[in-house]
Amino acid sequence: MRAHLLVRISLPILLILGACHDGKPRGPNVILISIDTLRADHLGCYGYGRATSPNLDRLAREGTLFEQQVSSSSWTLPAHAAIFTGLSDSGHGCTDVDKALEPRFETIAERFQSGGYATAGFFSGPFLHPAFGFGQGFDLYADCTSYGKALDAAKPVDWAKDDATRKASHEDIANPRTxxxxxxxxxxxxxxxxxxxxxxxxxxxxxxxxxxxxxRFDPDYTGWVDGKNFFFDERIGPSMAKRDLEHLIALYDGEIAWTDTYLAKIRDELERAGVLDDTVIMITSDHGTEFFEHGWKGHRTTLYDEVIHVPLVIRYPPSIPAGLRVTAQTRSVDLAPTLLDLCGLGELRDVSGTSLLPMLRDPVLRTGSGMRAISELDSVGRSLLSVREQRWKIIGDRLRATARSFDLRSDPGEHRPIEDPASPIVTAGGQALEAAGAELSRFAELHAGASAGSAPPADVKRHLDDLGYTGQDAPPRDGKR
Ligand SMILES: [Zn+2]
Structure with a gap:
């Protein structure tokens, strides 16, 4: 493991909001835990049938669970940039492997650091490498991957498309190291x-x-699926036998259960140190994963709920109610504002998100429709934009100028796009998509340099169309490259 030590000059502590007269900040400690690729609907506390998450379930009982948490995207890089900044993807502009979170954006770590906090980050996936700007504000930003030297030695645009590096990241087992x-x-x-x-x-x-x-979840299986080589193995496709797919999902659930044990380890560390109840624990994910619900596997291919509906649990007994379940919709851009609000460290300027604390205090707010969620995907030859409300969702394809609307009450799996153009959902969705485009353009302008919904040039688009697919990180539907 290598550590990236970053030096920052903090503001005079006495000027800091929340500082005590003894010069020390008085806010609570904070641990923000991101479990990569974690679908909300595979967790016990979100109603899953398997006991994948006893420790998360316990933290949820001791704190508040947000039932409808929506990510800004379906892959690691933009989703974490949104979590760190409170900005939509078009706002932070960190939407593909040739972009990085620029220093002019204030991250949550920078705000904590300037607020007198000790800051430390521990990452274990390639798209959180400091080359993407994620080390900003951390006293210590530690690479917990096993292949970090390869990442350090080349530009992200090169290793991000390199099969050997991708294979190394897929095979890495990083929980213990992290x-x-x-x-x-x-x-x-x-x-x-x-x-x-x-x-x-x-x-x-x-x-x-x-x-x-x-x-644990499929002990009697005797077939060929062993969970290895998920991305590259062409046999892992939509036409694979149902029994083999079941086993693949059982292995995914096994990974969740194993990772869940680390939540108990962290909780134990805090408890032993006597700071458990003085620490805000926030647990979320950047995106989910697809098992051919819409013909695809993995993520970074679509914006259906299997990739953007993620968990959110916050535990902090002094101000977060225990056992509360918030049914109103919330978003990844709301996380940074919420943590800063909890710690008395003010607001981030001109961001898309907002603190969720008022929702906790007000039963009308927390059972209402909540926040309209905008998600984007501008990578691997795709340019998708979705708007999700509690009751409906629209997914627009910016390259093909098409859109599909879904009634989430009658069709939560998003399998039956509404065909009737006069449907109120289609009308509302179309208006929402237009409004979202305008809002994202406004944010992109506000944070000049970021690009809203940037489409590839026409010649590139033609090339993509000729191929029918062009992803660098997304296998085609049939698993063939
Ligand atoms: Zn991820």
């Missing part, structure tokens, strides 16, 4: 309040959990 790095830092920290970001990777494919999690 937790141990956190544990070492936690044990050696001083008495300042801290902001820690902990990113767990192993729920992301490949799906190869260690024993006993490899056989």
């Amino acid at each position: 937790f141990e790095a956190f544990q070492r830092w936690f044990g050696a920290r001083d008495d300042k309040p801290f902001f820690a970001f902990v990113h767990f990777w192993d729920v992301h494919y490949d799906f190869t959990p260690p024993a006993p999690f490899d056989t």
